[in-house]
Amino acid sequence: MQLDSLYQEVILDHYKHPQHKGLSSNFAAQVSHVNASCGDEIILNINLEGDLISELTWDGQGCSISQASVSIMTDLLTGKTLDQAAIILKSFSDLMASKGTSAGDELVLEDAIAFAGVSKFPGRIKCSLLGWMAFKDAAIQAQSRK
Amino acid sequence: MSFSPALIRQDFPIFERTVREGKKLVYLDSGATSQKPHSVIEAESGFYKFHNAAVHRGAHQLAEEATDAYENARLIVSKFLNAPGGSDEIIFTKNATESLNLLAYSMGNAEGTNRFALKAGDRIVVSEMEHHANLIPWQQLCARTGAELGWFSVTPEGRLDLSAIDSVITADTKVVALTHQSNVLGTIIPLEAIVARAHAVGAVVVLDACQSVPHMPVDVAALEIDFLSFSGHKTLGPTGIGVLWGRKNLLDELPPFLFGGSMIEYVTMTDATWAMTPAKFEAGVPNMAQAVGLGAALNYLSEIGMENVHSHEVALTAYLLEAMREIEGLKLVGPNDTHLRGGAISFMVQDIHPHDLGQYLDSQGVAVRTGHHCAWPLAKALNVPASTRASLYLYNDESDCDALVHAIVGAKKYFGRF
Numbered sequence: 235m236q237l238d239s240l241y242q243e244v245i246l247d248h249y250k251h252p253q254h255k256g257l258s259s260n261f262a263a264q265v266s267h268v269n270a271s272c273g274d275e276i277i278l279n280i281n282l283e284g285d286l287i288s289e290l291t292w293d294g295q296g297c298s299i300s301q302a303s304v305s306i307m308t309d310l311l312t313g314k315t316l317d318q319a320a321i322i323l324k325s326f327s328d329l330m331a332s333k334g335t336s337a338g339d340e341l342v343l344e345d346a347i348a349f350a351g352v353s354k355f356p357g358r359i360k361c362s363l364l365g366w367m368a369f370k371d372a373a374i375q376a377q378s379r380k
Numbered sequence: 381m382s383f384s385p386a387l388i389r390q391d392f393p394i395f396e397r398t399v400r401e402g403k404k405l406v407y408l409d410s411g412a413t414s415q416k417p418h419s420v421i422e423a424e425s426g427f428y429k430f431h432n433a434a435v436h437r438g439a440h441q442l443a444e445e446a447t448d449a450y451e452n453a454r455l456i457v458s459k460f461l462n463a464p465g466g467s468d469e470i471i472f473t474k475n476a477t478e479s480l481n482l483l484a485y486s487m488g489n490a491e492g493t494n495r496f497a498l499k500a501g502d503r504i505v506v507s508e509m510e511h512h513a514n515l516i517p518w519q520q521l522c523a524r525t526g527a528e529l530g531w532f533s534v535t536p537e538g539r540l541d542l543s544a545i546d547s548v549i550t551a552d553t554k555v556v557a558l559t560h561q562s563n564v565l566g567t568i569i570p571l572e573a574i575v576a577r578a579h580a581v582g583a584v585v586v587l588d589a590c591q592s593v594p595h596m597p598v599d600v601a602a603l604e605i606d607f608l609s610f611s612g613h614k615t616l617g618p619t620g621i622g623v624l625w626g627r628k629n630l631l632d633e634l635p636p637f638l639f640g641g642s643m644i645e646y647v648t649m650t651d652a653t654w655a656m657t658p659a660k661f662e663a664g665v666p667n668m669a670q671a672v673g674l675g676a677a678l679n680y681l682s683e684i685g686m687e688n689v690h691s692h693e694v695a696l697t698a699y700l701l702e703a704m705r706e707i708e709g710l711k712l713v714g715p716n717d718t719h720l721r722g723g724a725i726s727f728m729v730q731d732i733h734p735h736d737l738g739q740y741l742d743s744q745g746v747a748v749r750t751g752h753h754c755a756w757p758l759a760k761a762l763n764v765p766a767s768t769r770a771s772l773y774l775y776n777d778e779s780d781c782d783a784l785v786h787a788i789v790g791a792k793k794y795f796g797r798f
Contacts, residue, residue, distance in 0.1 A: 236401070237743040237794075241736075246795070272735060272751040273759065273766050295765055297735035361735065 239351030240358065241298070248302035253309050258291040263375035267368040269360055274300045276365050280372040285315045292365065299358050304365025306345050316373055326366055330359050383688050385777035391417040392775055403745030406783045411563055411591060411724045411771030412749050413613045423676035424618050427669040434665050436642055450668050453675030457623055460678045461608065462599040465628035471661045472621060472671050476590045477513040479609035479624035482637050482661060483586060484517035488524055489635040496634055500526035503553040507532040507540055508761050509562045512754045514588040518557055534761055538565040538714040545577050553583040560592035564753045564769065565714030566724040568592065575604050584630065590614055595722055596690035606630055612670060617677035621670035631657040638663040689774045693723040696772050700725060700781040707788055713767045723772030729788055732795050734768040740791040746784050
């Protein structure tokens with residue numbers, strides 16, 4: 235079934251057992267993003283040590299795709315530099331825009347390649363990008379405050 | 381002739397196709413937009429093929445025919461709603477959202493002694509179960525004029541709480557704008573006491589009838605309301621056409637909102653006066669082919685009979701509610717019986733997010749809507765951030781309900797693996 239390409243095991247696993255969920259008390263920047271069409275919400279906190287992303291924490295509600303995506307993203311980007319994170323973000327955005335023609339670069343995206351199947355479902359791409367767009371926003375805000 | 385969804389479906393070409401790898405289309409999203417019968421598609425394309433010209437202008441035969449077709453559609457709408465003042469009370473818009481915005485902006489243009497002029501101390505009343513289309517125009521009109529927004533709250537069962545009607549519709553209330561049938565809950569609003577109280581304080585009653593006009597007989601004269609809006613595309617008609625009905629004397633007093641061609645009486649470089657109702661509210665070349673298509677849609681519904689459409693949907697709603705009761709972990713959002721209730725049925729299933737449930741249903745050919753259904757404040761009031769909605773129409777039957785129930789059970793199994 236085509237649905238199985240959307241609901242990869244790693245996605246449903248992160249949905250049931252989200253990582254880095256629960257907001258840190260301190261943060262360099264905090265952003266709140268919503269998908270107005272469905273009501274999914276993400277609040278994301280970022281902390282930096284120099285150019286290193288030292289901590290990402292989040293809270294939110296939404297579908298398995300949006301929640302698993304932010305969970306996997308926070309796992310992936312914590313400990314990376316802002317430059318590395320920008321490369322990963324670009325790779326993920328390109329994958330989402332691929333309409334099912336790309337399998338994703340596993341070396342860059344690691345577990346996030348599980349979302350390759352999402353790109354075949356136009357209605358769900360914004361779900362998988364919700365957390366990533368929040369990160370992009372938070373990174374800009376945190377840098378501008380340095 | 382008895383009511384037969386199977387025969388009715390033959391009039392709708394879309395049911396000839398399949399979805400998701402050859403599955404039968406189980407269309408349960410008519411609350412968002414309805415499917416279209418051949419007669420509507422042909423009326424719309426027939427206008428373009430044979431009569432296309434700009435209405436109310438042009439010194440030629442095509443312009444005459446186009447004007448006739450367009451004005452005939454207006455007459456069909458006025459009869460369908462039993463408008464006491466006839467077709468002059470029918471204003472064509474883009475959709476119900478535009479109808480409500482037209483009304484709110486026109487009221488905002490009223491000044492001085494005009495009965496619609498609003499100021500600080502005046503009040504507009506809505507309800508917590510409004511679609512955004514019947515909330516935000518009024519909320520923003522209040523912000524522009526200084527008037528206050530009041531609202532009826534919703535009971536946990538999904539009914540309007542009318543227990544404090546006199547303190548909600550106060551003596552200062554100028555407008556009471558309510559949905560006739562909730563697009564989320566299916567709840568049908570009992571209007572009698574509301575209309576009586578509104579009129580007693582001199583307020584006008586605006587009905588958002590998007591979810592009622594397509595599904596049951598709506599007689600504006602009998603309801604004693606003052607304004608009503610609905611969308612063509614939810615009523616078997618084309619997109620791009622909606623209706624605002626208003627009492628003639630009220631429309632005459634209401635200032636226009638959109639300015640331009642067709643809506644004027646006399647124009648100089650510095651001033652203008654307005655055409656009579658309804659032209660006053662229809663600036664520019666209107667959506668002519670779509671109005672003609674809407675006329676065909678209402679004729680199609682009238683031939684079947686709105687009483688028959690409504691009783692079919694009530695029976696089908698009862699059937700689906702009964703079947704849903706058997707699904708463990710399914711929670712309804714809205715009344716659990718068919719008393720004053722239409723066929724919009726929202727629900728949640730265990731901890732499966734509605735988006736994920738909708739995705740699984742889609743994989744089985746079942747088309748539903750998920751999310752907050754453009755009624756975010758209602759979702760917050762009921763503490764249901766998102767739900768799944770199945771909405772029924774005349775072409776649905778018990779097999780569609782069975783397919784939905786079967787797919788919900790399948791989704792529980794699919795997402796229960798982890």
